[in-house]
Amino acid sequence: MLVKEVMTPKEKLIIVKQMTNVREALSLMKKHQIKALIVDKNCEHGAYGLVTFKNILQSIVAEDGDIDLLNVYDIAVTPVISVSQNLDMKYAAQMMVKNSIKRLLVIDNNELYGILTMSDLIGILLEEHNI
16 A cells, blocks of 8 residues: 555645744644644755644743744754655655654646645554454
């Protein structure tokens, strides 16, 4: 099975601009009941980023950040670890488990196609074992 058969496609993702403030990012996460947002690249050859609750908590609590003054660019992980949509799922799963990664962006030719999450992997595992 390939990553593209399991991933959440780009059309279902929430993508924000780098200058989106953290308050707006949190609001989007709450509204869509998600734990991460994709941060768009700033130019054709730029890199996509990812901002999660963990990034936000670290910047606000640990560093006394102000959510109205911080932009997602300030706290996002950029570039993010990514895989090709044509990669066999077992290799993506191994990468996630070995490196304690919860999310991988699916990128080919520097274009975003989707995201692969631990939840996607668990869903496939449950399906394969009729659970």
